[in-house]
């Protein structure tokens with residue numbers, strides 16, 4: 001019997017959560033590693049979805065089996081609202097969404113590591129074999145997905161003051177260094 005591949009997803013924002021769900025549904029063993037104490041990264045701030053062309057996109061994704069979109073729908077506190085630049089938008093509750101996504105992934109069988117910052121990789125010849133995680137054992141795998149997002153480097157607040165997206169990621173509570 002073929003070996004089940006082990007997929008390591010680094011970064012637990014929407015991108016990483018969706019990648020973890022897709023890999024798990026495709027039959028892989030999946031470990032999702034997030035440096036903060038909560039999943040969803042910058043997705044914990046706005047919560048606007050299904051607006052404009054993304055309504056059709058959401059329906060298509062659901063049709064294709066990406067039921068992580070249904071988790072957003074279940075956590076919606078407003079649907080079909082309109083404000084400048086946004087037509088027929090839904091907004092999810094940023095308080096409800098993280099535990100709901102965590103439960104969804106856990107039920108799929110994704111192993112979630114939070115408070116776990118990836119700081120390096122280890123290679124054998126030219127192949128990555130594991131990620132080095134601060135304050136944790138190294139995590140080995142066959143496939144590695146970088147979903148660490150596009151937010152600024154840690155500790156920007158200490159340099160430029162509060163107000164950047166890093167506050168959403170609460171770097172200061174999860175060690176800015």
Ligand SMILES: Cc1cc2nc3c(=O)[nH]c(=O)nc-3n(C[C@H](O)[C@H](O)[C@H](O)COP(=O)(O)OP(=O)(O)OC[C@H]3O[C@@H](n4cnc5c(N)ncnc54)[C@H](O)[C@@H]3O)c2cc1C
Pocket residue numbers: 010011012013014015016033034035036039040041042043044045046047048049116117118119147148149150151165169
């Ligand atoms: C202020 C603001 C408001 C927004 N509002 C909306 C909105 O209303 N609707 C909308 O659709 N989009 C909104 N967006 C955009 C949306 O949030 C992002 O496009 C989306 O969440 C990005 O997801 P991501 O998974 O690619 O990255 P991120 O959300 O950045 O996730 C990356 C994750 O990787 C983790 N990570 C980084 N480095 C490491 C490491 N070394 N080890 C382990 N983990 C690591 C981070 O902690 C983070 O959780 C908003 C963005 C911002 C900044």
